[in-house]
Amino acid sequence: MDWLGFALAVLLVEITPGPNMAWLVSLTLADGRRAGLLATAGVAIGLALNAALSSLGLSALLVNFPAIGTWVGVGAGLMMLWLAWRGWQATTDSSSAVVAGRATHRVLWAGVVINLLNVKAALFFLTVVPRFLSGPDPPLREILLLGLISVGVATLVHLSLVLGAGRLRDVLTRPDRVGPVRRVLALGMVVVACWFFYSALG
Structure with a gap:
């Protein structure tokens, strides 16, 4: 089992x-x-569940019934639009803090659901993972280990992005910049929503 080569393959995918x-x-x-x-924790849980289902062969359902992934992608896009609208309205430190406090549990579950039913992740496990196994009939522990490596690498990349963005936010959220910055970020959320729609429907 080439776990190091697999980790490098996952890293290349994740930094894209x-x-x-x-x-x-x-x-x-x-x-x-x-x-x-x-949100990072939710993504990790969703990817881990996706990997577990892939090891059991259940993720083939997502491949054979792509409509499931399509509707999840559309739902993710609608959620992004809702976040964009909320961000556009929250233009002060106090209001944004209140809204953020209410929304944190939602982003956790959003990360879980979006990645649990992520068709591209399922395809990755079904097509790429077998190339790194020890043979055509590998033990289940090998598949699960590669799944853990995939989730671990993805989570490290996501954590680095979140921590870097957190540092940048400390600079951008000075009182005189909060309103304009939040409106720019709201427009960024609209772009992300369009990305989800394109991935789901394209």
């Missing part, structure tokens, strides 16, 4: 810009490090 990356950065800049960390 995608909806998860854009969502985590935009969310952290808009609502703070805590929201970003909770």
Whole structure:
């Protein structure tokens, strides 16, 4: 089993810009490090469940019934639009803090659901993972280990993005900059929403 080669393959995939990356950065800049960390945890849980289902062969359902992933992607896009609208309205430190406090549990579950039913992640496990196994009939522990490596690498990349965005947010959220910055980030959320719609419907 080539676990090191697999880890490098996962890293190359994860550093390629995608909806998860854009969502985590935009969310952290808009609502703070805590929201970003909770979203990262949700993404990790969703990817771990996706990997577990893949090891059992259940993720083939997502491949054979792509409509499931399509509706999840559309739902993710609608959620991004809602976050954008909320961010556009919250233009002061106090209002944004209140809204962020209410929304943190939602971003955790959003990360779980979006990545649990992530068709691209399922395809990755079904097509790429077998190339790094020890043989055509590997033990289940090998598949689970590669799943853990995939989730671990992805989570490290996501954490670095969230922590970096958190540092940047400290600079951008000075009182005289809060309103304009939040409106720019709201527009960024609209771009992320369009990205989700394109990924789901394209």
